[in-house]
Amino acid sequence: MAIPAPSAAEVGVAPARRWSPLPVFFGRRRAPVLVIAIAVALAAFMAVPLFYVFYRGLTGSSEVWDRLIDDRLPDLFVSTLKLAICVSLVTVVVGVGLAWLIVRTDLPGRGVFVWLAAMPLSVPPYVGALVYIAILGPNGYVEEWLSALTGTRERDLPMPEYYSLGGTTLALSLFTYPYVYLMASAALRSFNPTLEEASAASGRRMLSTFWSVVLPLLRPAIGAGVLLVALYVLSDFGTVSLMRYDTFSRAIYDQFTSRFDRSAASILSTVLVLITIVVLWGQSFSEGRARYYQTIGGWRPPRPVKLGRWRYPALAAVVTVLSLALFIPIGLLVYWTVEGLTDSSVASDVWSYSDDSIYTYAWNSLWTAAAAATLAVLVALPLAFLAVRFDSPFSRWLARLSQAGYALPGVVVGLSLIFLLNNYVEWLYGSAFVVVLAYLLRFYPQAHQSTTAALTQVSPNMEEAARSLGRRPERAFLEVTVPFIRPGLMAGWALVFLTSLKELPATLLLRPAGFDTLPVRIWINSSEGIFTLAAPLALLLVLCSAVPLYFLLRQSRVGPTVIT
Amino acid sequence: MTALLVGDPTIEAMEERSAATEAASPVIALRGVSKRYGDLLAVNSVDFDVAGGEILALLGPSGCGKTTTLRLIAGFEEPDAGEIWLQDEAVAGGGSWRPPERREIGVVFQDFALFPHLSVAGNTRFGLQNLPRRQRSQRVAEVLEMVGLGGLEDRYPHQLSGGQQQRVALARALAPQPALLLLDEPFSNLDAEMRVDVRLEVRQILKDLGTTVVFVTHDQEEAFVFADRVAVMNAGRLEQVGTPEELYNEPATRFVADFVGHGNFIPGIVLDGAVETELGRHIVPNSASPGQTINVLVRPHDLAISRRADGPLTVVERRFLGSEVEYVLALPSGARLISHQPPETGLMVGERVGFEVREENLRAF
Numbered sequence: 034m035a036i037p038a039p040s041a042a043e044v045g046v047a048p049a050r051r052w053s054p055l056p057v058f059f060g061r062r063r064a065p066v067l068v069i070a071i072a073v074a075l076a077a078f079m080a081v082p083l084f085y086v087f088y089r090g091l092t093g094s095s096e097v098w099d100r101l102i103d104d105r106l107p108d109l110f111v112s113t114l115k116l117a118i119c120v121s122l123v124t125v126v127v128g129v130g131l132a133w134l135i136v137r138t139d140l141p142g143r144g145v146f147v148w149l150a151a152m153p154l155s156v157p158p159y160v161g162a163l164v165y166i167a168i169l170g171p172n173g174y175v176e177e178w179l180s181a182l183t184g185t186r187e188r189d190l191p192m193p194e195y196y197s198l199g200g201t202t203l204a205l206s207l208f209t210y211p212y213v214y215l216m217a218s219a220a221l222r223s224f225n226p227t228l229e230e231a232s233a234a235s236g237r238r239m240l241s242t243f244w245s246v247v248l249p250l251l252r253p254a255i256g257a258g259v260l261l262v263a264l265y266v267l268s269d270f271g272t273v274s275l276m277r278y279d280t281f282s283r284a285i286y287d288q289f290t291s292r293f294d295r296s297a298a299s300i301l302s303t304v305l306v307l308i309t310i311v312v313l314w315g316q317s318f319s320e321g322r323a324r325y326y327q328t329i330g331g332w333r334p335p336r337p338v339k340l341g342r343w344r345y346p347a348l349a350a351v352v353t354v355l356s357l358a359l360f361i362p363i364g365l366l367v368y369w370t371v372e373g374l375t376d377s378s379v380a381s382d383v384w385s386y387s388d389d390s391i392y393t394y395a396w397n398s399l400w401t402a403a404a405a406a407t408l409a410v411l412v413a414l415p416l417a418f419l420a421v422r423f424d425s426p427f428s429r430w431l432a433r434l435s436q437a438g439y440a441l442p443g444v445v446v447g448l449s450l451i452f453l454l455n456n457y458v459e460w461l462y463g464s465a466f467v468v469v470l471a472y473l474l475r476f477y478p479q480a481h482q483s484t485t486a487a488l489t490q491v492s493p494n495m496e497e498a499a500r501s502l503g504r505r506p507e508r509a510f511l512e513v514t515v516p517f518i519r520p521g522l523m524a525g526w527a528l529v530f531l532t533s534l535k536e537l538p539a540t541l542l543l544r545p546a547g548f549d550t551l552p553v554r555i556w557i558n559s560s561e562g563i564f565t566l567a568a569p570l571a572l573l574l575v576l577c578s579a580v581p582l583y584f585l586l587r588q589s590r591v592g593p594t595v596i597t
Numbered sequence: 598m599t600a601l602l603v604g605d606p607t608i609e610a611m612e613e614r615s616a617a618t619e620a621a622s623p624v625i626a627l628r629g630v631s632k633r634y635g636d637l638l639a640v641n642s643v644d645f646d647v648a649g650g651e652i653l654a655l656l657g658p659s660g661c662g663k664t665t666t667l668r669l670i671a672g673f674e675e676p677d678a679g680e681i682w683l684q685d686e687a688v689a690g691g692g693s694w695r696p697p698e699r700r701e702i703g704v705v706f707q708d709f710a711l712f713p714h715l716s717v718a719g720n721t722r723f724g725l726q727n728l729p730r731r732q733r734s735q736r737v738a739e740v741l742e743m744v745g746l747g748g749l750e751d752r753y754p755h756q757l758s759g760g761q762q763q764r765v766a767l768a769r770a771l772a773p774q775p776a777l778l779l780l781d782e783p784f785s786n787l788d789a790e791m792r793v794d795v796r797l798e799v800r801q802i803l804k805d806l807g808t809t810v811v812f813v814t815h816d817q818e819e820a821f822v823f824a825d826r827v828a829v830m831n832a833g834r835l836e837q838v839g840t841p842e843e844l845y846n847e848p849a850t851r852f853v854a855d856f857v858g859h860g861n862f863i864p865g866i867v868l869d870g871a872v873e874t875e876l877g878r879h880i881v882p883n884s885a886s887p888g889q890t891i892n893v894l895v896r897p898h899d900l901a902i903s904r905r906a907d908g909p910l911t912v913v914e915r916r917f918l919g920s921e922v923e924y925v926l927a928l929p930s931g932a933r934l935i936s937h938q939p940p941e942t943g944l945m946v947g948e949r950v951g952f953e954v955r956e957e958n959l960r961a962f
Contacts, residue, residue: 036626036646036682494710497673500697501704502724502773509698516714 064423065506072419072428075412076435082449082474083306083437089452090303097296105284105297106304113280113308116201116273117266123206124262127354128213129255133243134347136221138338141348146355147218151586153358154211155578157535157552159271160571162204163559164362166275169195201278207358209265213258220254221247226336239338256315263312267305268442270538271556281305282444286538289448299452302445309440363575369568379565389549395573398550401465402533405472409480409529410522412473417484418510422493432485436478446475447542463545471543472533479532480525487521488514524588527581534578551577622685624649624777624809625670630679630690632665639665641833642679647777652803652810653838654824656817658856662833663813667779670811671704672697684776703770707782709762711754717741717765718750724773740768743802759787760795767799771808778803780812784819796823817857829853845896851962854894861900861934862892865961872961875928876900876954883961894960897937902926904944905951910934912948926950 131150135143153161168174173195176187183190193199224247232242270282281301289298340347373379383391412435420432438446450471454462461467491514499509515522537552544553551574558567623646632640640662647653655663668674670681672688672695680690683702688695703724712720718737725733741747744764754762763783770778783799784792800823803810814820820827821841828838829852837849848854855862865874867885872878874893885891902910902924913933914925922942926934936952944950 036622036685037628037680492706492708492710494706494708495712497671497697498704498706498710498712498769499723500673501671501700501702502769503698503701503726505696505698513712517712 064419064428068415068419071415072431072435075416076431079412079435079474079477080437082446082453083441085453086299086302086306086441086445086449089299089449090306093296093300093303097294098300101297101300105301109279109281109284109301110304112198112278113267115198116205116278116280117263119198119202120205120209120266121259121263123202124210124213125255125259127206127210128258129217129251131210131351131354132214132217132221133247134351136218138340138347139344140340140351141344146351148583148586149355149359150214150351151211152579152582153208155531155575155582156208156359156362157271157537157555157571157574157578158205158208158265158269159275159537159552159556159559160366160575161208161358161362162201162272162275163555163564163567163571164365165200165204166195166559167365167564168361169200171195196277198278201273201276204272204276205266205269207354209262210354210358212261212265213255216254216258216261217251220251224250260312260315264309264439267309267312268444268538270442270444270541271552274556275559281308282442282538285444285448286542289542295452298448302448305442306440306445309442313440363572366568366572366575369565370572373565373569376565382566383569391570391573394549394551394554394570395577397465397548398534398552398574399577401469401472401550402530404469405476405533406480406526406530408469408473409477410484410526412477413480413484413522413525417481417488420485421488432481436481438475439478441475443471443475443536443538444542446471447539450474450539450543465545465548467543467545468540468548468550471539472529472536475536475539476529476532479528483521483525483528484518487518487524490521491517520588524585527584531578531581531585534574534581623647623682624651624684625811626682627666627670628680628682628690630666630669630676630681632662632669632674633677638833640669640676643830643833643835645828645835645838647809647811649809650807651826652800652812652824654820654827655811655813655830656820656827656856657815657830659815661830663815663830664781666830667781667811667813670777671702671779672700701773701775701777703773703775703778705763705766705770705778705780705783707785709754709766709786711762711765711769713754715753716750717746717752717754717757717768720754720765721768721772723769727773736772740772743771744768745798760791763787763795767802771806776809778808778810780810782813782815784814785816792819829856831856846958848894848960851892851894854960854962859897859935859937861895861897862962863895863932863934864890865893866890875930875932876952879954879956879959881956881959881961885961891961894962895934895954896958897923897935899955899958900934900936901953901955902936902938902942902944902950903952904948906949908949908951910950910952912944912946912950915944915946926952 131146134140135146135150140146166173169192172187176190176192179185179190179192180187228246228250229242232246237245267280268282269280270286273280273283274286281304285298285301285305288294288301373383382389416432416435419428441449450467451462454467495513495517496506496509499513500506504512535552537556540550540553541556544550549557551570555567555570555574558564558570626646627643629642629644630640631638631642643662643666645653655666657663665674669676669689675694676690678690680687680693682688683695683700686695687693688700712723715723718734718741721737721740722733725736728736737750738747741750744767746761746764746768749757749761754765757765763786767783784796787795796819812823814823824841826838826840827844829836829844831852837844837853839847844853844857848857851862854860863874863876865872865879865881867883867887867889868878869887870880872881872883872891872893876893876895879893881893883891902908909929910926912924913927916923916925917940918937920940921937922940924936924938924942924944926936928934938944
C-alpha cells in the first residue's frame, strides 16, 4: 500500500461529525458497549426497590393516606425531626471539639486518641442503648447506687426519665459523633496552616482565628459529617425501638409486623424516603464544596496550638467522652459476659455448640456481610469505571441511580424487598440470600464512592501507557489499574462489610425462619431484658466491627479519603 | 508511489518531492486528519510526514491541538476524518483501525505515568512480553544502562528524582524498540536548570539510536534545540512545517512569525512595489494589492540603532541580557519597537537614536 499524497482541497474543510448515538452520552470517547450494558443493567437493578416504594406508597388507598395525615404523620414528623436535630447538634459539638483538640493542639496522648475517638463506630448504637438502659434506666445501676446511698426507694428518686428524647439523643450521639469527628479531623489535617498564620499576622488571637477562619472553612466538612449523622438517625431502628421513641422507622416496622397494615407501612415508607432524599440533596450540596476544600492541602504540618493551663481540663473532657462512648459500654459488656460465664445455665445457652449458639449467629453475620461486601465491590467496578473514565451526564445519572440505596432506610429496604419478592419472585423469598441482597442494595453507595475515589486518582495515562506497550484494554485494566486501586477496593469492601455486620431492621424483616445474625439476637435478647445473654454477642459484634474499622482508619490516615 | 498519483494535477511537483525522499518513505504520515470534540474542532485537516530517524516537534500554544494530534498518532483517539499511515500501512481512517497496543509506538507522557507498583526494572520490562523470557532481563539491563540508570533496577518510582523518573519513562518506551517514539511535553516536569542538560542527553540517546520521534512542546526554544523540523500548530491547524531556520527566516503566516522568536510588527501601506511604514519605505515581498494595510515583521536583530541627537527614535527601556542588550524604543507615533544590540552599544534611557533596517530580512503579513 502507498500513502496518499496530501490533497490541497481537503485543507481547511471541517469534517462532519460521524454519526453514532453513544458518544453523545459518553462524552469524548466511546465506552465499550459491554461495559455500558452491564452498568445499565446493574444500575436499574439497584434502583428497583426505591421506585417500588414510591409506586406502593403513591398507589396506596386515599383513605389510609387521610387517616395517616390526620393521625400519625404530623406527630411522627415532629418527633423524628426533633431527634435528628438534637443528635446533630450534640455530635457537632462533640465531633468538632474532639477533632480540633486531637489534630491541632498539644493535648497529651493525642497519638492514641486519634484512633480511640473513632472507635465508637464499632459499637452499634442499639448496643449502646441497651448498655445505657441498664445504667440510667428504671431500676438501673445509677438508681440502685443512689438509693443505697440515700436510703430512699428507687421509684422516689428524682431521676430524669431515660426513655425520652434526651435519653435517645444521648444513646445515638455517643455512637454516631465519629462521623463528624472523622470528617472534621480530615479537613483539619489538610488545612493550610498559612491561613491561620495570615489571620495571626492580621492581629487575630487564637480563639478569634478559630471562629472567623477555621470554623467557616471547616463548615463543608462538618456539614458532610452532620448529614451522615442525620441520615443514620432517620434510618435507625434498633436504638429508637429499645428507647421506645417514636420515629418513622419504628412506626413502619410496627405497622407492618404488629398491625399487619401493609398499606400504612408503604405510605409511611414513602414519606420517610422523601425526607431522606431532601437530606441527601443537602449532603450532595455540601459534599461538592468539601471536595473543593480538601484540594487546598497543607504542604507543611501545622504548628500545634499550645493549650497551656487548659491542657488538663481538655484532657478530662476527651477522656469523659471516650469513657461514655467506649470504655463504659465495653467494660459493662465484658462484665456481663464474665458474669454469664459463671452462671452455668446462661453459659450453656450462649456457648454450647448448637443451632442457637453464638457460633451460628457469628457465622451467619460474617458470611452475609462478606458476601454483600464482595458483591458490592464487583458491582462498583463497571459503574465506577464508566463514571470516571467516561464522564458524561448519562454516566453520572447512572451512578446516581445505582446509589438509590442511600435514600432507603433499612426498614424500607426490607419492606420493599418483601413486597417485590412476594409479588414477583416468590421462590427467592425466605432464603438467606435475600438478606445479602438487602445489604447490597442498602450499602452499595459506600463501595461505589470508594471505588470512584480510587479510580479518579489513577491517571488515564497509566492505562494508555500500558496500551502503548502492547496490552489490550482489559489487560491494561487488570495489570495496571486494579493493583493501583486495590486499597480503594479494600476500603469499599471493609465499609460495606462493617455496616452490613451491624445491620438490624432489614435483617429482622427478611431473614428466613431460624436464621439469626448477631444483631438480631442482641436485639431480641435485649428487648426481653436478658443482658447477660445479649452481652457476649454484642462484645463479639464490637470486636468483629473493630477489625475493618481499624483497617479503614489506617487507610484514611495515609490518603485524604475519609470514611463515611 | 507515482502509480497512484496518475491524474493528479500536481503530479510534477509530487515527483520532484518523491525523488528527494525516495530512499525512505515516511515512518508516520498524516493525511487530512481531523478530530472534533463536540463543537470544538481540536485538529483540523492536518498533513505531515516524518522521515525515519527524524525528530519532529509539534509546537503551539496550549489548546492548539498538538497533544490531540499526538494522541491520534498513538491510537488513544480515533480521527473523525483523514488517515494516519504508519510505515506504509494505514492504522486509522479510511475504514482501517489499529488499536494502540498493536501500533508499536512508544509514548513518554508528560507526567511520566510510571506504574507505581512496579520497580524500575518492572516498568522497563512491561512492554517486553513478546520477547523470550531470558532476553527480557538482558534487554532491560541494556536499556537502563543506555539511559544512565544502571544499578537502580530495584528502586520504585517514588524513590526516584524527577530526572530519573523521566529516564525510566524513556527506557520503558524504548525497550520494545518502537518504530516511532512520541514525547508529550517530556521536559515540562523538570526543574529549569536540569531541563537543559536532560534535553541534550535525551537527544543524544535518540540520535544515537536513530529513533524516529514526534514530540509536543509549547516552548519554542525547546523545539528549536531538540527537533530537526518543527510543525507549528494553531487552533487545530498546521500553520507551517520546516527547519527552525526556515520558520524563523521565512515564516509562512503572521502567527508563526509571532510565535517563533521575538518580532516587531509595524503597520504599513502597500504602494507600487514597496511598503510605506513608519520606518521608511521598503521593498517587502507581499501578496496584498496597492492601498491595503499590512504588517511588516522586523526582527530585533534586523533593526540596527546608533546614537544621533536628531534621531526619530527614543530609548525608553534598556535590559541587559548578558551577551546582548535589549532596547525598547519609542517611535514618534508612540508605537514601541525592540532592538537587540551588542553590549558595547552603551545607550541610555532617554537618548535619541537613528536606525537602519536590514531590508532583505523583512516579511509582511
